[in-house]
Amino acid sequence: MRCARHPGAETLLTCVTCGTPICPDCMVETPVGMKCPDCGRAPLPAVYRVGPAPLAVAMAASLALGTAAGAVALTVRPGIGLLLILLALPAGALVGAAAGRAAGGKRGPALALAAAASCAVGFLFGAPQAATLAIAGAPLVWTEALVVVLRRPIYLLFAALTVVTAYWRIH
Ligand SMILES: [Zn+2]
Ligand SMILES: [Zn+2]
Structure with missing residues (x-):
């Protein structure tokens, strides 16, 4: 043989x-x-295997949290930027934990990446929409939403730190 x-x-x-x-x-x-x-x-150990349905739930949760955290961050007065940066770590840990829980207690790079990406979409597109809707009562076109966040470097730093922390929490 x-x-x-x-x-x-x-x-x-x-x-x-x-x-x-x-x-x-x-x-x-x-x-x-x-x-x-x-x-x-x-x-792959079972905890790293995430089906499409739990993954979708985790992504929806991350998107919602990114949108909510971002909307709050965008509506607070400028000048407390430093506080925002300090809040990024607990906020990211919260997003990661929520995504893991939403996915049925799973973790792993695939889930972490999906959650982090969804959270980033919430920060970049969901949050400016939500903040503008709350203040002006009318939505923005997505290019305007992007301009809103690109004008705020502290906000972008807060968003980036939160997203990275969320990834590390469950990767
Ligand atoms: Zn051989
Ligand atoms: Zn074999």
């Missing part, structure tokens, strides 16, 4: 999962025996 991946290697070993011939060069040791590289690759 010859190894499926190394045709030059004579072997007596087969993968315990799929039966593919393996040699000492490519076999993977696992608690249940020797496996081929395909079967031996560690499966």
